[in-house]
Amino acid sequence: MKRESITKADQLHVFNRDHWTCKYCGVPVFFSPTLKLLENLSPGHGYYHQHGKAGEMLRLFQMKIATVDHIVPVTRGGLNEIDNYVTACWECNLTMGDTEVGDKPTHDKTNADNEETGWDGMSSLYPKLATQKDDWTRHLNDTVSIELYFDGGSLGNPGLGYGSYAFRKEGMTTWSVMKRREEFGKDMTNNQAEYTAAIRGVQNVIKTFGSDLDLAIFGDSELLVKQVKGEYRVKNPELRILYDELTQLLQGCGEYKLTHVPRDQSKAIFGH
Numbered sequence: 001m002k003r004e005s006i007t008k009a010d011q012l013h014v015f016n017r018d019h020w021t022c023k024y025c026g027v028p029v030f031f032s033p034t035l036k037l038l039e040n041l042s043p044g045h046g047y048y049h050q051h052g053k054a055g056e057m058l059r060l061f062q063m064k065i066a067t068v069d070h071i072v073p074v075t076r077g078g079l080n081e082i083d084n085y086v087t088a089c090w091e092c093n094l095t096m097g098d099t100e101v102g103d104k105p106t107h108d109k110t111n112a113d114n115e116e117t118g119w120d121g122m123s124s125l126y127p128k129l130a131t132q133k134d135d136w137t138r139h140l141n142d143t144v145s146i147e148l149y150f151d152g153g154s155l156g157n158p159g160l161g162y163g164s165y166a167f168r169k170e171g172m173t174t175w176s177v178m179k180r181r182e183e184f185g186k187d188m189t190n191n192q193a194e195y196t197a198a199i200r201g202v203q204n205v206i207k208t209f210g211s212d213l214d215l216a217i218f219g220d221s222e223l224l225v226k227q228v229k230g231e232y233r234v235k236n237p238e239l240r241i242l243y244d245e246l247t248q249l250l251q252g253c254g255e256y257k258l259t260h261v262p263r264d265q266s267k268a269i270f271g272h
């Protein structure tokens, strides 16, 4: 498999998930783009050097820059997926190189201080110090852009209701959460199952990322999309309950936008 570069969104997701701690040595790591800005503000003080040259860069910063390590190296069949990514300091990453998987140190170190203090590798300084907006400032912004896909159905209509949903931060290449064919209960119509799948999806997005969101929702239920947009009325009383639940959730979570997508598109994501 080709070694792909890891997107900025994926890198930040991994660093945040790991509390900006090297999972191999347990030491706090630093966000190198912030160091670069500091070096620009105060050149020659060793915050950053393009090639991490010894003597040009403070040893602490040089060795403890945050990098993403593949747990199973790509050269040994490791995948370019979030679960195969882990935060490693530059020093550990360099030492391990292309070590055999079995010879690698364990990546289970934690740092209680980092978790308690909310250490962020100085990443939150970046948007404050940056003189113009770029990809990093956008990703480090407090508002989280999320894509959510949902799909629900019932066996028999009415019958056993089930549904799927998947979401990720915008720009990520893999899904943060993917639920397939969760069962919702008996005597459900297709439309009730669509609403329930959307509700479960939104609830889980909020649980994962908080409610300061810019949420883009995609589903193949034209009825649901048009009802939530206010283009269709909700006449069915049972659907009305689910409609109220969904719209209340959405009103509590910043910006949102619903888009109707063809069935093939959700099929491609959920595999059914």
Ligand SMILES: [Zn+2]
Residues within 6 Å of the ligand: 022, 023, 024, 025, 026, 027, 088, 089, 090, 091, 092, 093
């Ligand atoms: Zn380390």
